[in-house]
Amino acid sequence: MDLIGKDIKLVIDLSRKSMYFSSAPARICLFGEHQDYLELKVIPVAINLRLQITSQKVSGNVIEAHSQDLSETTQIRMNIKYLEAEKGSLASYLEAGILALKKLKQDIVIPPLNVEVRSQIPIASGLSSSAALLVGWIKHLAGILELNLDERTIAELAYNAEHNFLKIPCGRMDQYASSFGGIFSLACKEKPTLNRLKYPNLGLIIVNSQIPKLTSNVHGEKVAKIKQVVDNFKKMCNKKLEDITTDFLQESKEKIKSNEFKILKGVVSIKENTSIAEKELSKPTPDLELLGQLLTTQHKFLKNNIQVSLPLLDKIVEKGIKNGALGGKLTGAGLGGSVVLLTEEANEKIVEKIRNNLKLPAYSVRIDKGAIFEVV
Secondary structure (H helix, E strand, O other), X not given: OOOOOOOOOOOOOOOXXXXXXXXXXXXXXXXXXXXXXXXXXXXXXXXXXXXXXXXXXXXXXEXXXXXXXXXXXXXXXXXXXXXXXXXXXXXXXXXXXXXXXXXXOOOOOOOOEEEEEEEOOOOOOXXXXXXXXXXXXXXXXXXXOOOOOOHHHHHHHHHHHHHHHOOOOOOOHHHHHHHHEOEEEEEOOOOOEEEEOOOOOOXXXXXXXXXOOOOHHHHHHHHHHHHHHHHHHHHHHOOOHHHOXXXXXXXXXXXXXXXXXXXXXXXXXXXXXXXXXXXXXXXXXXXXXXXXXXHHHHHHHHHHHHOOOOHHHHHHHHHHHHOOOOEXXXXXXXXXXXEEEEXXXXXXXXXXXXXXXXXXXXXXXXXXXXXXXXXX
């Protein structure tokens, strides 16, 4: 059953114990792809594709979790001290969330639970389903334990779980987007600074290529290569990355290997492009045509310089613009995943044209709130 864009309705037996509910959104990186792990600015948007977690306290000494989407049922010991599950499994993410929370609050006692995970977010689609799972799960446990953790703490715990426990080479953008919700710019430092942006009157379309995005291993190799090139250049010119301009880079071209110059040009150009986009989005009425052009320009740098696009992703951007979108780019690590298209607010006709022309899943999405928890 297609759940995209629909609320998941839960049938609740009121005679039973309290049911706990949490929900966390997917995200798109509107501007600043492959910038967060370089501690540069990004502009993420939380969207109304959400992951939901429900649970009830039970007797026993384990957490039993089930995901209908993954056809996976697993049991987790509540007193774990290290990851026990196979990496990449549902259990490994739930364990990582528990370990991150226990590192912050060592005296907590997590009760035995029966947990159900349901998601509207396509897996490996570049929409951060893993961040939504960790943010939603940590928000869920913190709510049950009445820890009163704020959005930043939830985001940092989810980042710690994914980066330090699961050893996935991610930045902080995904976790912050899912925890805080809305649209904002984020300087991805060790202590990130967040600048809320007013919800612009724009339309967003997600087109899923149905090609899984980069695996963690391949993404890790790509990230390591880009970081190495950037670090070498910073040392050579004795400058911070945020202070390096495309003009300065051009002046230094003869001192850099051609393949490294290509990567650096992509990184610095996307940085400058994102800065222009932030200024435009800060205006009372942003110029959507300019934002669309900036979006498409970023895709070109991701394709030609960072080299994380594919012919199908390029085709989706091209067809999207031909069918009325103002611009588009891949979102996520790349080499698969999804494309985000920027449109006017009313975009149903464009969605229909794209579905008919590309024969791929395409859906209109809107900016959405961050993670929530409630007792039902």
